[in-house]
Amino acid sequence: MPGAGVALKEGKQICVELGGAMVVPQSTKELQTILNMCSCSSFWIDCNDIQEEGTWVCSDGEGTIDKQDKRWMNGQPDSNNGNEDCAVGRIAGWHNWGCGTTHKLICQRPVRAL
Numbered sequence: 154m155p156g157a158g159v160a161l162k163e164g165k166q167i168c169v170e171l172g173g174a175m176v177v178p179q180s181t182k183e184l185q186t187i188l189n190m191c192s193c194s195s196f197w198i199d200c201n202d203i204q205e206e207g208t209w210v211c212s213d214g215e216g217t218i219d220k221q222d223k224r225w226m227n228g229q230p231d232s233n234n235g236n237e238d239c240a241v242g243r244i245a246g247w248h249n250w251g252c253g254t255t256h257k258l259i260c261q262r263p264v265r266a267l
């Protein structure tokens with residue numbers, strides 16, 4: 154996506170329209186590969202703790218992500234008064250971030266056999 158990125162809600166919708174879903178990197182290596190590909194400093198990860206503070210739910214069918222998961226950057230997720238309920242990928246790992254901010258959007262789609 155060009156420009157400064159998109160809001161989370163808009164991003165989810167765009168990915169669905171493309172027949173995919175927002176990405177959830179499975180490893181720090183994958184996260185860094187994505188950052189290289191998009192030449193961006195941050196992108197949305199489809200996990201949030203909106204429903205219950207501290208319980209990170211990802212919508213890729215993986216369920217919840219532990220706060221101790223090593224994909225989070227050191228010290229993240231922090232609470233920031235409970236205002237950072239969405240997840241963003243950055244070079245050193247995942248951060249929790251305000252859901253109302255804008256970041257690059259990465260959609261993934263299942264590979265279809267030809």
Ligand SMILES: [Ca+2]
Pocket residue numbers: 202206207232235236237238239249
């Ligand atoms: Ca939170």
Ligand SMILES: [Ca+2]
Pocket residue numbers: 229230231233237248249250
């Ligand atoms: Ca944070």
